[in-house]
Amino acid sequence: MTETIKGRGSRQYLPGRFEQTTVEAVDDGWEGAAEPMSGPDPARPRTEVREEAARGIISRNDSPDVGFSRSVNPYRGCEHGCSYCFARPSHAYLNLSPGLDFETKIFAKTNAPELLRREFSRRGYRPEPIALGINTDAYQPVERRLRLTRRLIEVMLECRHPFTLITKNALVERDLDLLQPLAAMDLVKVYFSVTTLDPHLSARLEPRAAAPHARLRAMERLHAAGVPVGVMFAPAIPWVNDHELEAVLEAARQAGAESAGYVLLRLPHEVAPLFRDWLQAHLPDRAEHVMSTLRQMRGGRDYESGFGTRMRGRGQYAELLEHRFVLARRRFGYDGLRPRPLDCSRFTAPRPDSPQGELF
Template structure:
């Protein structure tokens, strides 16, 4: 499959499942992976250091809706397609196949930015008859991935949420969320926001391999602590839980997050839909070859003998003895570290206030 690429979670351009033809590069001494063997800044891109390309996208709609019984939201907004964090296990990778791009390296190097997302959100929230329901912001790909520092689409979306007093939840692996504390704090004062931090490991070396361009674990915990101190409700998501890779850290992550102010906690078993399975198998061979077979064997025990089961009720937790053990460990840790005694934070939909249409008589009151 080739050498690992610094700063990237995948090391291959795996064809998408809808491709009718595929190509395979061969090193004949003149070319390397389809690029000149002597590629440099003048002759072309370095095939071992693929650059991130940002493509502007004009979206036709921005709010996605679902009726899945095992997720805690019915509406979501994703300002980006693809994610520069490069998490090797990302369940959203197969979505790039719909664009005739690779769920491998293309997913983390060819990012689509929905530049009209704030405008669309304002329009959709203003529609007559719209019924407010909490919106999960950046649920497929991280709304605070590195490009957000420059593009600021997530910040603009939060400005719309605050303007309309619309409830919103966030899941992120980036400490960049601290930048928007001036928006999150007034949202929190009205019970309109909850921020979840995904913490996969407390080991910075393992984290750098699993999610190469995400914030380091200590930076996420520090951001969690800062938001909590400002009155913003925060929680932790130990996801994905990977047997024999990070599952032994479950208790430590929950304890560290509780100390940083987390008032809620959850976990999700590793999901390997479509192209994610071969990509993650390749990651195992590159980083933990001694455990690769054992990891996949244990996962298959929890997935009915397959790499993945998509059925509601089992896709998030798995089944079987090992899955039961993970559940028991989580419940015990959840109680031990004090999550059990905390009030569940509920977002308030009653404050929703869409702007009134302009009147030729002006505003009387």
């Protein structure tokens, strides 16, 4: 497949790294074009949502590169279709393509709210801030119908449990009635991932995410309602969007952001060939220059997974990017802010269900 697909970040069903056999459609000249392996109309792949009962819901990590130790992801796969998404390789564990399957075959953990409530009920549970929607966006399009993220937030509010969330979707405004009382108790912070201010570039990089102006507008409305907001310039891609770092931080500060961060483009496993293909489809004139610069920051490879360098890279270009970020953060007033920490002391374990119901 060589043509881009409207509304999709990938244009191929790249096999996962665990596949022992692969299938490739070939036109042998008989009966017209060969039937593609993925279905009768690969130019318009539809989104399939598959419900699943998860066995656990809180993931734990001890990575020094991220600012959280616990996370909850109500969905696997993401319809936003970000061409650079570091989570794409996770679909290979399901014997699905990290390419088009990742953005068209979405798994919804329909029992996620019940599992979270059960975790909070465990004897000896100790609260720490939970990062909601880290691997894939908790506010992707299917959330409008399934409302799993909203139900998870309802559990957080019931139990007074602190959490953060990061999203590319203005749909987060829907849950302002929950986020506002949580914010009043220092129990929530909302981060918006803003990759570019250019709607045309955004439509190609992250085709089903909210437009940049919609994210900034949502940020401004949450801030006006008293919900702490921040911005992540992620990923920073050399020669594609890195020149916008200062503009994004400035626009976010004007919208009320009180914290800012950035992450260098990460290309683990199948993400590297998928992103190279995206470059050839959308920015062929600079594709080699982009990859060459990335390799300079990754020790000559497409990606380095080591702690300490995977989020920032190394070398002169990486140092320049970090220096620009530090200066921009200072220039736009982020350094003078002192956001309030999340409060873990308010946690209250959920009341056990009783066959007699509740009298009070």
